[in-house]
Amino acid sequence: MSIxxxxxxxxxxxxxxxxxxxxxxxxxxxxxLFTTNHKxxxxxxxxFSLLMFFIGGSMAMVIRAELFMPGLQLVEPDFFNQxxxxxxxxxxxxxxxxxxxxxxxxxxxxMVGAPDMxxxxxxxxxxxxxxxxxxxxxxxxxxxxxxxxxxxxxYPPLSLQGGQSFAFVVFAIHMMGISSIMGSxxxxxTILNMRAPGMTLLKMPLFVWTWLxxxxxxxxxxxxxxxxxxxxxxxxxxxxxxxxxxxxGDPVMFQHIFWFFGHPEVYIMILPAFGVVSEIIPTFARKPxxxxxxxxxxxxxxxxxxxxxxxxxxxxxxxxxxGELFFMYATMLIAVPTGVKVFNWVSxxxxxxxxxxxxxxxxxxxxxxxxxxGLSGLMLALASVDLQYHDTYFVVAHFHYVLVPGAxxxxxxxxxxWLPKWTGHMYSEKWGKIHFWVSAISxxxxxxxxxxxxxxxxxxxxxxxxTQFADFNMISSIGGFIFGASQLIFVGVIVHCxxxxxxxxxxxxxEGAKGLExxxxxxxxxxxxxTPPVIDSTTIAHAGEAH
Amino acid sequence: MNTESHYDxxxxxxxxxxxxxxxxxxxxxxxxxxxxxxxxxx
Numbered sequence: 200m201s202i203x204x205x206x207x208x209x210x211x212x213x214x215x216x217x218x219x220x221x222x223x224x225x226x227x228x229x230x231x232l233f234t235t236n237h238k239x240x241x242x243x244x245x246x247f248s249l250l251m252f253f254i255g256g257s258m259a260m261v262i263r264a265e266l267f268m269p270g271l272q273l274v275e276p277d278f279f280n281q282x283x284x285x286x287x288x289x290x291x292x293x294x295x296x297x298x299x300x301x302x303x304x305x306x307x308x309x310m311v312g313a314p315d316m317x318x319x320x321x322x323x324x325x326x327x328x329x330x331x332x333x334x335x336x337x338x339x340x341x342x343x344x345x346x347x348x349x350x351x352x353x354y355p356p357l358s359l360q361g362g363q364s365f366a367f368v369v370f371a372i373h374m375m376g377i378s379s380i381m382g383s384x385x386x387x388x389t390i391l392n393m394r395a396p397g398m399t400l401l402k403m404p405l406f407v408w409t410w411l412x413x414x415x416x417x418x419x420x421x422x423x424x425x426x427x428x429x430x431x432x433x434x435x436x437x438x439x440x441x442x443x444x445x446x447x448g449d450p451v452m453f454q455h456i457f458w459f460f461g462h463p464e465v466y467i468m469i470l471p472a473f474g475v476v477s478e479i480i481p482t483f484a485r486k487p488x489x490x491x492x493x494x495x496x497x498x499x500x501x502x503x504x505x506x507x508x509x510x511x512x513x514x515x516x517x518x519x520x521x522g523e524l525f526f527m528y529a530t531m532l533i534a535v536p537t538g539v540k541v542f543n544w545v546s547x548x549x550x551x552x553x554x555x556x557x558x559x560x561x562x563x564x565x566x567x568x569x570x571x572x573g574l575s576g577l578m579l580a581l582a583s584v585d586l587q588y589h590d591t592y593f594v595v596a597h598f599h600y601v602l603v604p605g606a607x608x609x610x611x612x613x614x615x616x617w618l619p620k621w622t623g624h625m626y627s628e629k630w631g632k633i634h635f636w637v638s639a640i641s642x643x644x645x646x647x648x649x650x651x652x653x654x655x656x657x658x659x660x661x662x663x664x665x666t667q668f669a670d671f672n673m674i675s676s677i678g679g680f681i682f683g684a685s686q687l688i689f690v691g692v693i694v695h696c697x698x699x700x701x702x703x704x705x706x707x708x709x710e711g712a713k714g715l716e717x718x719x720x721x722x723x724x725x726x727x728x729x730t731p732p733v734i735d736s737t738t739i740a741h742a743g744e745a746h
Numbered sequence: 747m748n749t750e751s752h753y754d755x756x757x758x759x760x761x762x763x764x765x766x767x768x769x770x771x772x773x774x775x776x777x778x779x780x781x782x783x784x785x786x787x788x
Contacts, residue, residue, distance in 0.1 A: 314755060317762030384769045388762040396754075422773050426780035441784050731754070 223725050232327070235319030236725060237304045242621075243326050244301030245614075249690070251293030251333065252607075256683055258286040263645075263679035265662050266672050279662035280348035281340065287351035291468070292375045293333050295602065298610050299471040300325070300382045303410050305621065307386060309716040309723060310404045312395025312732045317388035325381040332374035339364035350660060352457055353428065355442040355450045359435050369432045376421040383414035383421075390414075395715070397734035401495065402741050404714050405488065408495050409474030412502045416463045416470075419506075424460040427453060451516050458509035466505040468602060470498060472569075472609030473540060476562045478714070479616050480544050481740065483559035484551030485711040490543040491741050497536035497543075504533045514585045523582040530580035537573055541566060556709075557631030561612030564604060564639050572600030575650065590660075593653025599646045604639070611638075611689065618696055619704035623722040626696035630688060637685040644678025713740040 224230045234240060261282050265273045274282070304322065308315055316322045339346040344362020347353065358365070390403070390411045403411075430441040431453070440446025442453045473494075481488045488494065510518060510526040518526075544566050553559070575597040579585050588594060611634075619625050648671035653659075657668045664672065704721040718738055719727050732738065 317759060318766055321766070380770075380773050384766045384773075387769060388765040391765055392758050392762040418769055418773050419776070422777035423780055426777050426784070429781060430784055729755075 233323065235315070235323055237308050237316045237319070237322065238621075238723070238725070240316075240322050240326050241301045241304030241306075244297050244304060247326070247329060248294050248296075248298035248301060251289050251297070253686070254337070255286050255289035255294055256686065258282045258289070259679065260683050262286065263676040266664070267676040268673065269664055269666050269669050271663055274662065276662045277345065277348060280350075280660065281346040283660050284347045284350055285336070285340065288336065288347070288372075289333070290602075291351065291464070292372075293329070293336075295468045295606050295610070296379060297329060299410075299413070299468070300379075302406075302471065302475070302610075302613055302617075303382070303386050306617065306716060307389055307407055307410060308393070309719060309727060310407050310714055311390060311393060311398055312715050312728050312734070313389055313393035314726060314728050316385050317393050318385050321381050322385050325378050325385065328374050328378040328381075332371045332378065335367050335374070336371035339367050342367070352454075352461070353431060354457070355431060355434065355453050356444070358431060359443070361435075365435055366432065369428045372428050373425055376425045379417050380421050383417040386410055386414040387418075395728065395731040395734060398715075398739075401492065402734065402739060404474075404740065405477035405491070405494055405498075406471065406474035409470040409477075409498050412498050413467050413470045416467050416502055416505065420460040420463045420467075423456060424464075427456045427460070451513075454513050454516060455510065458512045459506075461512065462509045463502075463505040465598075465601070466501060468606045469569075470502065472565065472606045473498060475609045475613040475616070476544060476565050477540075479558045479562040479612055480547050480566075482616075482709050482711040482713075483556060483562075484548045484553050486547055486551040487740055488543065489546035489549075490539070493539055494543055497539040500536040501533060504529060504536070508533065511580055511582075511585070514582045515589045527580055527582045531577060534573065534577055541570055552711075556615075557626075557628060557635055558612045558616035560632065560635040560639075561608050561615065564635065565608045565612060568600060568604030568608065568639075568642070572597055572602075572605055575600065588653060590658055591653035592649040592657045592659055595659050596646050596649035596653060599649070603646065604642050608638075611635075614689075614693070616709075617716075618693065619708045620716060620719075620721050620723065622697050622700075623704055623720075624696050624700035625702040625704050626692050626700065630692045630695075634685060634688040634692060637688065638682060641678045641681035641685060645675055645682050646678070648672075648675045648678075713738070715739060 224234070230239065231243065234243075261274060262279065265271075265279055304316065307313075336346075342362070342364040344364045346364065347358070347361060347368045349358035349361065353368075361368075390407060394403070400408075430439070433439040434441050434443050434448070440448040442448045442450045444450055477488055477494060508526055508530045510522060511530045514523060514526075548563075555563075575593070579588055579594065579597055615626065615631055652668055652671050652675070655668065655671075657664055657672075706720050707717045708721060709717075715728075715732055715734075715738055716723070718732060
């Protein structure tokens, strides 16, 4: 179906620009450095995360180039370790998380009918901390002692054997944490206090719900990470022995603490993805989301369970049998609410009037490929067999399926879905679809062979390997190069949409779209919803499900 | 924008500040309590 035929050309959009003139600051610094506008800050977050996506991605290219063949050909082993560590830190804290905060900034006020985020000045601070944090983190690569090389988990004693640059890494993590906590506080304060009259909690769009729960997760776990790295810092530089066995400390304790943060962190990256997909599938299936309330409870259940499964990351360090059983069964329990979600997305599509524009393609790609990551997660949850899989490429394949065709595909789906709303122009549907198909095929060439490498025993975080692993590594690297190059198409589509596209977007953009954001013009006025909008079944998707 | 909605937004923002302070307090307490527990146990 052509893009034109699927757009709504109705004129029922409430153009708030009529009664609210734009008051954009005229100067560049006023507009971007001192901005308190949620849309501008959202844009800053999204541009920053895209930049980090390419920096982290270029490190992945170094890793895959080194692993293209057995033997050491391009980089020294220590630099390879720095690449794996920095790739993870940048992708988690610099690309995926800020991208979701960018989406939250853009969409949450418009979705709940608020004029802006609740605390606009703090919003500005939340963003502008990040460039300094990541400049500091990246600068360690140019220091004598090099960047962090102990993996993003920063396990002692290895992480404590790094040089002076470790202090910069810890301070950068502190700054990222402060930024995340401030952003989360803003999200919660906005959702709980700034909703338009009539927008009850169980009328909120799923994206808002998933972000509300994500924000609580962030506030609960980021201080834990901050505390843990502070203790690492004092162990490294001030002679304490929190995790130093020689001084009476316990290195395994750090692993428990890290994963108490680290496992919820995984859900921090994926819950907003669930929200975006739950917005997109109903739009292009032209049906209300199946089981809206169940989706809300499933999200909350996943968030709760994420706090009681952390030790499945460390079955191999040794723990009592009862502990192993508890963490194994608790982990497997997560499959239940996750299964509810997948079932509801499929049920929403069932007998819907589906069309397959780029956002829908990425959303369907998400459902299928994320589920593959979920299934390999179930395999890893089994304590007895995890002893074989632990620290192999099977784990790498698992979490990359969850995070790349999972979280990153959802980010791309959301970008294509709301880009016309943000810019007022339609993107090139042809190039969007090319981007999807090249990405979807290459991401499987990249990560699927890594399952076999892991099952055959190839360890992760090594620059060299036995020749028996050569073929699958070469295939994986070729997939990686294609996937990396295909993201240039993504940038091209966005740049073309923003600066060159001549096709104006309507307010509603997609004929099946429902929600307050679609009642505004495209692009929305600089200040939207100064007058609270009317909440009824014509404007939002779940008005009939009031409780 | 009428006076009533202006008033509403003001009161909404006041409540939002209270929510933010409470959440910030929780985050700081988790951080300090966490480090203290490490210090006291060693």
